[in-house]
Amino acid sequence: MSDDELSRLRINIDRLDREILERLSQRAQCAQRIGEVKEGPLYRPEREAQVLRKIAELNPGPLSGEAVQRVFREIMSWCLALEQPLKVAFLGPEGTFSESAARKHFGGAPELQAQATIDEVFHAVESGAAAYGIVPVENSTEGAVSRTLDLLLASSARICGEVKLRVRQNLLTRLGSIGEIQRVYSHSQSLAQCQDWLTHHLAGVPRIPVASNAEAARLASVEDGAAAIAGEAAAQRYNLAALAANIEDDPNNTTRFLVVGAHDSGQSGRDKTSLACSTPNKPGAVFHLLEAFARHNVSMTKLESRPSRTGLWEYVFYIDIEGHRADTHVAQAFEELEARASFLKILGSYPQAAL
Known part of the structure; x- marks a missing residue:
């Protein structure tokens, strides 16, 4: 490559950088205006999920879809901070995978608050000390995080997002x-x-x-x-x-984290819903519950049982399904499920995470 050609390329990059900066400033001004006129929570998980999916679909390369999504995640993070600075609690201390999951989901702008226990993450959200919390819920190798499941059942906090983090030990x-x-x-x-x-x-x-x-x-x-x-x-x-490096036994070792807040998410078009339910201990009871999903073509992605702590050998079933609770077929399945279950709590609907 000649010096003249290299000089021309650098001049072109400088021009593009100025154009990018100008567009970023315009986007930030729009974000500020939204903060001035919009009521309610400004962070909308479904909107961010839609934007990131569309960016990946429109990406012409040579950057990968994951790379451009990470760039736009940071842009949205800092623009949101102009509208509404966020405080996010995570299972600490600093340097944990929970902190990495928080950074992956929310970007670099929010104030992250390290908490000593999962209980304290939920308490920070419930008390309003943090707008959102990040908690681990399951690992692909070691299974469910039982304390998170127990607190989801008892807490007023709702699931509004999920993060999947490839864990490299x-x-x-x-x-x-x-x-x-x-x-x-x-x-x-x-x-x-x-x-x-x-x-x-x-x-x-x-x-x-x-x-x-x-x-x-x-x-x-x-x-x-x-x-x-x-x-x-x-x-x-x-x-x-x-x-x-990378000493984990399973090369695909992944931990799933949940984002909890005071609200769940609107429909993004590619959603998941989590719920907890129980049924009397009698023959066919669980089949009677799950049959409602099959009838309305609702796909289950997870079924987990935990002791209910209300009686000997009684259990609560934690279920993840594809779809948003506002989707017609999901709402119809929930209507039947509510009539059949002795207990039902919808833990939240939220956009499906992309690894």
């Missing part, structure tokens, strides 16, 4: 070699997700469960002989090196 330490490691800290689920790797590479080394991966990284940063299993955010936060 790393062995983090200040030490120079694996042979120097005397103990490994991590959350119990992360230890389980890396069980085969630990057995093969650190057999006999104690595995110590702690409250979070970030807490594990903190301990590894201050204790001699210690290592942690955690993600890249924790490594950066506590200035640790990764002696081994």
Whole structure:
């Protein structure tokens, strides 16, 4: 490439950058105007989901659909901050996968508030200290997060979004070699997700469960002989090196997080609804419940049972279905379900997450 051609390309990039900046300013001004005239919550999950899907569909390349979605997520995040600064609670401390999920869903503009427990995330939302909360609900390897399910049942907070985060686990330490490691800290689920790797590479080394991966990284940063299993955010936060990367046993290891708030979401066109229900313990009772979904062509994506804590061997069923509760066929199924169930709570309708 000649110097003249390189100079022309750089001049063209400078021109395009000015045009992009001008358009960004115009978009931000529109966002400010919306904040002045709109009543109710300004953050609308369904609207953001529609915008991001359309951007991916219109993308001509060479940037990937995921790349342009991430760019536009940040644009929407900072424009929303001009309308209504958001506070978002997440399961802390800083450096957890929950924080990464919050950043993925809300972008870089909101004020993130680390909470010590899942209970405190729900309390922050219920009390109004935070507009939204991010909580883990299930992992593709280790299954459901039972505390989140229990709190969804008891809380007034509603599900208004979901985030799927590809979980890449790393062995983090200040030490120079694996042979120097005397103990490994991590959350119990992360230890389980890396069980085969630990057995093969650190057999006999104690595995110590702690409250979070970030807490594990903190301990590894201050204790001699210690290592942690955690993600890249924790490594950066506590200035640790990764002696081994991507040590999870399942290469597709993914955690699903829920966004909870005072409202659920409107219809985005590609939605999911979560509910909890129970039925008397008698033959055919569960079939009688689920038959309403089949009758109205509603697809279930998840069925989970938890003890109801109201009596011996009585259970609450947690169900995810495709569609929004305002969709006609879903609403008809819920009408039948309400008549058949001894208990029914719709936990929220929200846009389906794209990984």
